[in-house]
Structures are given as C-alpha cells and as structure tokens.
Amino acid sequence: MRLRYAAGAVLALTLAACTSSPDQMPGLAVPSMDAGGIEISTGNTAQQSFSMPPPPVASISGPAAPPNTTTTTNPAAPPPAPPPNNAPxxxxxxxxxxxxxxxTGRLLMFSARDNxxxxxxxxxxPNVLHGQAGGSGTFGDPITFATRQNAMRPGTRIYVPDFRRYFILEDVCGDCGSGDLKLWVGAATDSGVSSCEQALQRTAPYQLNPPDGLPVVSGDLYQNGRCYRP
Known part of the structure; x- marks a missing residue:
C-alpha cells in the first residue's frame, strides 16, 4: 500500500509541473515531500531522489533448544549384605x-634269651594281662616289664618317651636295683638280641600311670633281627 501511495504522489507532482506556466518552471520549487519513505524534490534540474527504507530485519532465531532431558540417575545401591551365618x-x-x-630310672632290657x-x-x-611276656606297646596292649619285688603294684602302666611305647608290670627281676626297670625287648634268642639290649640300656625319664593317646610305635623293640633306634 505504501508503494502505491508513493507512486500516486509522484504522478500528481509531475502533472502539476507540466501544467504550470513556463514562467514559473525555472523558479519552480516544490518542497520535499516524504511519501512513505520516497523523497521527491524538483528544481531547475528536476532531480528525483528515491530513498527506500531498509527492509525490516526479521529476527532470526535458531530452533528452540530442546528441553533438558538429561536424567540424573542415582549411583547404584550397594548389594544387600549377606544374611548372618547362623551355622553352628x-x-x-x-x-x-x-x-x-x-x-626317672635306669632302664634295663631282657628277652627270652636271658629270661x-x-x-x-x-x-x-601271668594273670595281670598277658599269660606270658609280650605285648605290642599300645595303651590297650602294653609290653611286659619287671621291677624289684614290691617296688610297684602288678598291672602298673608306664610310658617311655624314648621308645614311644606303653609298658605294664607283669614280672619280677632279682638283679634290679632300687628304681630299676627291666623292659621286654622280644622273644628272640639269637645273639643279636643281646647286642640290642646293650644298645637300648639307659637312664631315662618315663611317665607313671600315663593317659591313653600318647604317640606309639608298636611292636617288639627287637624283631626280625633289627633293633629299635630311638
């Protein structure tokens, strides 16, 4: 609409200039007129100046930023504690x-060879446990030993750590001194048993009336031609 109005104003001024008397043409001065942004001036050179207003600047804005959809997640919860162990x-x-x-006493040896x-x-x-000298050395089957008459009650048990065997009083020795014990080494009668008796003779500690369950190496102290080595 503004452009049509401006064109009409220009046409009207042109016609007015053409119908004016020639005398007036040289000195015609038409004041400037703002026709919707068109500046028109007439004079001796009938110059026309058009000034177009700058086009409106549209506000250009980018697309709206999407809403913040970041989901804040809580850190993973620790696993539940295991149930208490109620096992006995x-x-x-x-x-x-x-x-x-x-x-402690002097430990002597005897066998069938010198019995x-x-x-x-x-x-x-013979009525204590075994009918004759013997035994394996366990608590339930101790090996025969001898002492002086009335030195200990028959059936008394001892445990000798050096030999790791239990012994039981079932015999009497006539050549034993006070505190001497004579241990059965086996039923052998060969000369080797005499050497074994000498090797094993010693003064050593022992346990009187020992409990069951102490370490045991069962068997004769001399058997199959071999002497026990502590």
Missing amino acids: PVNQPKPGPQVQPNA EPRGSRDIAY
Whole structure:
C-alpha cells in the first residue's frame, strides 16, 4: 500500500509541473515531500531522489533448544549384605594328651634269651594281662616289664618317651636295683638280641600311670633281627 501511495504522489507532482506556466518552471520549487519513505524534490534540474527504507530485519532465531532431558540417575545401591551365618561353629579337634614324664630310672632290657628259665617267656604275674611276656606297646596292649619285688603294684602302666611305647608290670627281676626297670625287648634268642639290649640300656625319664593317646610305635623293640633306634 505504501508503494502505491508513493507512486500516486509522484504522478500528481509531475502533472502539476507540466501544467504550470513556463514562467514559473525555472523558479519552480516544490518542497520535499516524504511519501512513505520516497523523497521527491524538483528544481531547475528536476532531480528525483528515491530513498527506500531498509527492509525490516526479521529476527532470526535458531530452533528452540530442546528441553533438558538429561536424567540424573542415582549411583547404584550397594548389594544387600549377606544374611548372618547362623551355622553352628565347627568343633575344633581338642589337642591330644601330652607326654609328661614324672619319674626317672635306669632302664634295663631282657628277652627270652636271658629270661628265667632261659628261652622262655614266663612271667611272675601271668594273670595281670598277658599269660606270658609280650605285648605290642599300645595303651590297650602294653609290653611286659619287671621291677624289684614290691617296688610297684602288678598291672602298673608306664610310658617311655624314648621308645614311644606303653609298658605294664607283669614280672619280677632279682638283679634290679632300687628304681630299676627291666623292659621286654622280644622273644628272640639269637645273639643279636643281646647286642640290642646293650644298645637300648639307659637312664631315662618315663611317665607313671600315663593317659591313653600318647604317640606309639608298636611292636617288639627287637624283631626280625633289627633293633629299635630311638
């Protein structure tokens, strides 16, 4: 609409200039007129100046930023604690009995080779446990030993740590001194058994009336031609 109005104004001014008297043409001065942004001026040179307003500047804006859709997540929760262990405690094995020597004596040896009568396994107290000299050395089957008459009660048990065997009083020795014990080494009658007896003879501690469960190496101290080595 503004452009049509401006064109009309220009045409009207042109016609007015053409119909004016020639006398007036040289000195015609038409004041400037703002026709919607068109500046028209006439004079001796009838100059026309058009000035177009700058086009409106559209406000250009980018697309609206999307809403912040970042989801804040909580850190992972720790796993639940395991249920309490209600299982009964495991029974730990109790320590076994300890070797506790409570006496010391001279330990002598005898065998069937030097027994009375020679070559026999006869004992003074055959009704204690064994009917004759013997035994394996365990608590339930101790080996025969002898002492002086009335030195100990028949059936008394001892444990000798050096030999790791139990012994039981079932015999009497006539050549034993005070505190001497004579241990049965086996039913052998060869000369090797005499050497073994000499090798094993010693003064050593022993445990009187020992408990069951002490370490044991069962068997005769002399067997199959071999002497036990502590």
